[in-house]
Amino acid sequence: MLRMKAKENSLRPLQGVIPPMVTPLSQDRRMDAGGLERLVAHILCGGVHGLFLLGTTGEATDLEYGLRRELVERTCALVAGRVPVLVGVTDTVFEESVKMALFARDCGASALVAAPPYYFAAGQPELLSYYRKLADALPLPLFLYNMPSQVKVSISVQTLVELAKHPNIAGLKDSSGNIGYFNACRYAMRERPDFSVLMGPEEAMGEVVLMGASGGIAGGANMFPRLFVDLYNAAIAKDVDRVRTLQERVMKASSLLYGVGHHNSSFVKGVKCALSLMGICGDTLAEPREPFNAADRERIRASLVELGALR
Amino acid sequence: MLRMKAKENSLRPLQGVIPPMVTPLSQDRRMDAGGLERLVAHILCGGVHGLFLLGTTGEATDLEYGLRRELVERTCALVAGRVPVLVGVTDTVFEESVKMALFARDCGASALVAAPPYYFAAGQPELLSYYRKLADALPLPLFLYNMPSQVKVSISVQTLVELAKHPNIAGLKDSSGNIGYFNACRYAMRERPDFSVLMGPEEAMGEVVLMGASGGIAGGANMFPRLFVDLYNAAIAKDVDRVRTLQERVMKASSLLYGVGHHNSSFVKGVKCALSLMGICGDTLAEPREPFNAADRERIRASLVELGALR
């Protein structure tokens, strides 16, 4: 009941702060059930408007399918309809996306999110055909996930315009970081108030919401959900001064926490390390990634102290 | 006298709308002096805060040195100190940058702009050393020009922080379009109100100025200087609604005019074609580029009518 209401209210369009949740893992890379419970409680306590499981920050592609399902089932139960749960079904195998979607629907998820297949880089006509078939096959609204750095192709504005006509495609999460592209997508959707355009990089959420975007999938909201909710609220209230003040806090956290480490997964490592130091869940990552070493962990600790998140 | 005043007032920090001017060429690829006169008048009439010659939009790297000098000399004379003139000195040859800078100073230019050398991609330590030597050698304040799509390297935030300590380095123009990077640069410079951080892509100028950025190097201001000045003014007045309205006009122009054509230089072609249809200057481009064909030109014409810039 509650859940249905949430869906109707929030999903067309979906608006607000929807954190891409990390997947808490035990040291032997199984589900860290206690960590998950604390993390969901921590994030929801911040007043977020939704929760996104199994995205890039959730290390989805690198988790066993059984683990992915366990995460969806447990999280949906923990959330219990308080906010919509979005579930990533990005996969190179079409049928696996559908299977995960059906499972997510049965668990009570509200919507699905899919980046393009990520081994062969698809052309635009292939993206068009792929997403149409996927949207046809999925039991819940689908959000497109633009993530060119990982999948080697960007969903073009023209492809987006075509796909937005599909009744089961409800929005776009853009993680390209390309502001010209993001604004072009927003402009192309300007007469579609039911279609969400959500910003990936948290460093840009405040300003795009001020300009009218639907919200953000801010990874930092794993640690600081209230900060991002406050920023979102200031932005929809058009309180420019407050947006600037809060944005500075976001940038401070970003500059302190995400620059440690060297590889493609530094962001996820930074978030998990911080959550671990905050006592929420461990810092174990999916194979083949290792947590930060002691020196890097110490830098994160000092940063959290500077951010006021640790004493 | 006037010029000196402009410099002192405007350059630390440089703020506002500083159009990257196209270089008007005659059909035989010499200076189109009449077109230049009309173009400078058209742009200045819009109330812009500066003029940037010999950038990417100005096709600088592809123009004969004599033509570059002629452009600088004529434009400085036409501007006559009403606004600061910034001159691009980007070059693979260090000494040519210096020569052009001395010439620009003698013509009355106010500042210089340089992207990294663009044949060999420099490493960060090389960028550090390069820009320090350049700033030492130049007779006017230097603006760094981040343009990774053309030069294959991005000036890192850390390199920027180091370079900003140099007394002769006055700001950054970022044309990466990467909003996370731009905001990280702004955050890193937050205690340096004298250091300008300017947005390249015009599609993002409004929102970043709203957030506190110094201004924008908006290519579209060749055609629509007033629109961008109005947008800038609305942003510094924190008038969110008006920023949104004007931003929509910017996006409309962008979506109509810059999507025509296929190669790396589509943007410049679109701007020159529009200026030609508006009767300001011709659409001849530097070698090896050709103007739009009749069909593409017709699309630009129809777009200008739709934008109210032509009847």
Added chain:
Amino acid sequence: MLRMKAKENSLRPLQGVIPPMVTPLSQDRRMDAGGLERLVAHILCGGVHGLFLLGTTGEATDLEYGLRRELVERTCALVAGRVPVLVGVTDTVFEESVKMALFARDCGASALVAAPPYYFAAGQPELLSYYRKLADALPLPLFLYNMPSQVKVSISVQTLVELAKHPNIAGLKDSSGNIGYFNACRYAMRERPDFSVLMGPEEAMGEVVLMGASGGIAGGANMFPRLFVDLYNAAIAKDVDRVRTLQERVMKASSLLYGVGHHNSSFVKGVKCALSLMGICGDTLAEPREPFNAADRERIRASLVELGALR
């Protein structure tokens, strides 16, 4: 018995022509069992030295796991130990790689092949750790698969040198097409005659075998197995003139068949279309790819006629 002999003879080092087999699919994207039987017979009839399942040409990452297992089981049964069967276990999920490897071992496969995980681009230390763990966990010799265009990272020569010390890592398949890299790998392995260095792109197989490389994973050998075996034999016999003659045939096929179509998967489409026209198996591709349209199919037909493969 036969199989064991094949393994002992052929796997340290593995040498010769090892075609990366396409996966024959029925129109409803299940296994085309008849097509598979004809294809295996066709390829083995050409005298190849091994068979590689579930590589890029095999569209492995885009096939349901059940289908992948069915392919391995059926093919191993069809091959019946006549040549070593190599099975691709490339996956973003570590545990899925291991599961597929155990299954392949049980079916009688001889070795395994793995490209790096392909969502997060791993750094070199991560590649080192990943491949060591994988080689520890796998029940058969492992061949590294360098495929930077799809996985966004190249296994560095230094990482290769470290990994080659692992007793269960038996070779490298390099599909980068970068001849400087390939030769650097071969040089680094010059005192390891038991370690195979195999060329991916078929257009370069002849010359590298002439220079001492172990062989090639030539996709064109799906259609023309004998041609590549002849080329290999000419190369190990150091018969330069014959290598040149056969190489010209390879280039003719390559230039006629692989240039049709536009996206990342053109190569696979060309091979499947040709096999279909040759009556061996259908041209259905894994989602989201579609076979060539009628016009493109006609071009392939004409090319096969010109190549003497069709009348």
Added chain:
Amino acid sequence: MLRMKAKENSLRPLQGVIPPMVTPLSQDRRMDAGGLERLVAHILCGGVHGLFLLGTTGEATDLEYGLRRELVERTCALVAGRVPVLVGVTDTVFEESVKMALFARDCGASALVAAPPYYFAAGQPELLSYYRKLADALPLPLFLYNMPSQVKVSISVQTLVELAKHPNIAGLKDSSGNIGYFNACRYAMRERPDFSVLMGPEEAMGEVVLMGASGGIAGGANMFPRLFVDLYNAAIAKDVDRVRTLQERVMKASSLLYGVGHHNSSFVKGVKCALSLMGICGDTLAEPREPFNAADRERIRASLVELGALR
């Protein structure tokens, strides 16, 4: 007289080893005339078939025009018609390419070499038009220079085929390192024995000449001209065993000398450092590059000892 003969004999097609000469600079970045004299003598003494000035190894784009002209003039005088001299005229400014070409012709150069303009990445139709105009305007035969890593675009095989019809376009130097592309170019030119296809990366010269390519622009021939000439001769004699032996020496030098340093210009630094240690010319590089530090220089020295080039 002699020069004319060389041209007629050697240029259609140009064959053999044509070293891309480094530009010897004094510490204050003027011409190191003594070093140049020693270097030209050293290289010619090795029996090379031509000399290529002002390529990437020659740091052409980063040298003052006066210095470029001085290099051409002095080198042509030193060579005195003994071998053809090829002069790079790569430039973003069309007219500068022509000016340099006329100067080179007057100095006695035999041919010109041009990579695409390198600021704006040209599309294939633009490359077609650009090279046709350039070939029309140049007073000597033109060699196309494919260098995608620096200029961000590759000359497509189809564009090459069109350009090869121009009577003043005499060949291709391919520095992509992509062996599939190189072989496709060679195949496309198979009925044009007058059109040279030359390999850039020295690590691949031996095998492609064995297969019928025209020769190589081997940077290592600055230090070891005789080695590359011997390799070329072994290859045209189809002496596979000797090619393998000499190729191993090439790989040894490559692995020891070019892996030091970190940036885009490591190769040039390695060559200049080695030449400096060999007493031929200094290791000063064009701005903004610095020579190796003492530790890196020591590594190069040890490598030269190991290679038998120093005691």
